[in-house]
Amino acid sequence: MKNKIFHRLLQTIFIIFVSVSLNSCLTGNLEDLPAFEEALITDVKFDFRYKDETAVWIDGQPTVKVVVLTVGDKVIDKVAGTVTCTLTVPPASGPFTSEIRNQVSLSSIVGKFNISTGAGIAPLSNAPVLGVPGDFSSARQYNVTAANSASKTWTITITALKKP
Numbered sequence: 631m632k633n634k635i636f637h638r639l640l641q642t643i644f645i646i647f648v649s650v651s652l653n654s655c656l657t658g659n660l661e662d663l664p665a666f667e668e669a670l671i672t673d674v675k676f677d678f679r680y681k682d683e684t685a686v687w688i689d690g691q692p693t694v695k696v697v698v699l700t701v702g703d704k705v706i707d708k709v710a711g712t713v714t715c716t717l718t719v720p721p722a723s724g725p726f727t728s729e730i731r732n733q734v735s736l737s738s739i740v741g742k743f744n745i746s747t748g749a750g751i752a753p754l755s756n757a758p759v760l761g762v763p764g765d766f767s768s769a770r771q772y773n774v775t776a777a778n779s780a781s782k783t784w785t786i787t788i789t790a791l792k793k794p
Contacts, residue, residue, distance in 0.1 A: 665778035668746035675742045678734045682725045711782050716790040736767040736791050748777030
């Protein structure tokens, strides 16, 4: 009997706690925040990924290594919606051998872009999906959509891949 009363008391306390916790103190008249209106690309980054046969996972598969490419001569024209830049491949070292370094090309790099707060980005035509190895050997276009639904088409052009 005491056990049942104790459990009923705990259930009642739990129900009161949950109903108080889920209530909001806000009653309205809150300031409307502006929707972000910019559909900009503010920075571009590129890398090359390769399988390192000298380091394997538990399942025996080689690990994937990332080599960051240096972005130089970068020009971001917010009015025209263009980004032009050059890329430089770092020197071979460690598992990034000369043989692997020679495989780096504009047709197999990974693009990553910084865009406006609250915006989204989507590839157009044959542009590669960002974050996945793709072909940047020619100009590529992306549509950036701002949080307020305004959109802008951007053209990304890599003018050279340098291997000093």
